[in-house]
Amino acid sequence: MPAALTLRTVRATRYVLPLREGGSMPGLVEADDDGLYVVKFRGAGQGPKALVAEVVAGELARAAGLRVPEIVLMDVDPVIAAAEPDPEIQELVQGSGGLNAALDFLPGALPFTPAAPAGVSAHVAAAVVWFDALVANVDRTPRNPNMLVWHGNLWLIDHGAALYRHHAAAWPEGAAAAPFPQIADHALLPFADPIDRVDAALAGRLTPEAVGAAVAAVPDLWLGRDPPAERDAYVTYLQERLAAPRAFAAEAEEARRGRA
Ligand SMILES: Nc1ncnc2c1ncn2[C@@H]1O[C@H](COP(=O)(O)OP(=O)(O)O)[C@@H](O)[C@H]1O
Ligand SMILES: [Mg+2]
Structure with a gap:
């Protein structure tokens, strides 16, 4: 469990x-x-x-x-x-x-703007890029950053477009190994430390227990006819992506170097 x-x-x-x-x-x-x-x-x-x-x-x-x-x-x-x-x-x-x-609701939070990137260290930027590459989040671009700055810190919102391959008929077959070139459009890529610097520590926090708990928090009402099987598909996808060597992290680092 x-x-x-x-x-x-x-x-x-x-x-x-x-x-x-x-x-x-x-x-x-x-x-x-x-x-x-x-x-x-x-x-x-x-x-x-x-x-x-x-x-x-x-x-x-x-x-x-x-x-x-x-x-x-x-x-x-x-x-x-x-x-x-x-x-x-x-x-x-x-x-x-x-x-x-x-x-x-975070009252008084301001939208993050790439033109004046407040509240974001190079370390945090790399961690957010790494994370969005893991979950294939297409919604963290300069035009649509989905990040707020609140009391001097960066807060992440709006993950509705993450895990977007779950919309495909073949999900989860092959989804975990599929490339995610959209990471090149990430709003924090220009501000990020090398992604390999944060890779091991972040992957270490996302234990099988953490993945299982996040997926188990989803109510049955949002799933289809076979909620246990659907939960298994999310766990499988995430565990495959998290298994070393993490291709998504290498892909994100390649995109970062392409920008530098
Ligand atoms: N927790 C929050 N605290 C303060 N403002 C928020 C919060 N969540 C969302 N917002 C504001 O609402 C807007 C829309 O929310 P978002 O989650 O991005 O939904 P969507 O982009 O799907 O419409 C955000 O761009 C932000 O301005
Ligand atoms: Mg949004």
């Missing part, structure tokens, strides 16, 4: 406003613990696999020692959409009854 990692479950009490920056229309939602959360709705166009990626990649990043806002499960009763004048939001919330993924 993987080490326990229990995500808190909170209940949505009020839909506050939509965050329209990206594509999935997450909502700022208040919960019954009086907290404010950024909710990724299960009924959004990206489908429930985006929520799986949010939890699995988010918790793996945390296990690797990177900063990620607390992830909780948000139980949504569609009635909270009743007061919403926007039919698009109504439809989204109505299609998302039950558990959704939510990140603790």
Whole structure:
């Protein structure tokens, strides 16, 4: 059994406003613990696999020692959409009854900008590049960095596009060994230490227990007909990528040198 990692479950009490920056229309939602959360709705166009990626990649990043806002499960009763004048939001919330993924809202956080890279040491930059190469995250580009600077530190958000090969019919066959050339577009590549400098320490933190726990945190509701088999596929994919020698780390380092 993987080490326990229990995500808190909170209940949505009020839909506050939509965050329209990206594509999935997450909502700022208040919960019954009086907290404010950024909710990724299960009924959004990206489908429930985006929520799986949010939890699995988010918790793996945390296990690797990177900063990620607390992830909780948000139980949504569609009635909270009743007061919403926007039919698009109504439809989204109505299609998302039950558990959704939510990140603790960081008040006053600023978006990371490559032009003025605050809060990022070369070491942290290398760690984030390494991590995004591991989970094949296509959404950390200069135009769409999905990083916030909060109280002087870098925080990672929005892992919905990670593990993108899980959308393919053949998943997970061959997926772990497939190249990830998109790492060349990573927003932190120009600021990163050599990736091999962080490789062993980060891989050492992502033990089989850590991988198992991140995958076990995904609720059955977001998976298909055979949740145990689907969980196994994520574990297999990640363990294969994490096995030495880690081709993704070498690929990321090659991309970094190409930039230098
Ligand atoms: N935990 C958070 N704290 C503060 N702001 C956030 C947080 N999560 C997301 N945001 C803001 O909301 C925007 C959209 O969220 P994001 O997770 O990137 O969703 P998507 O890109 O799929 O629409 C982000 O670009 C950021 O400005
Ligand atoms: Mg985003």
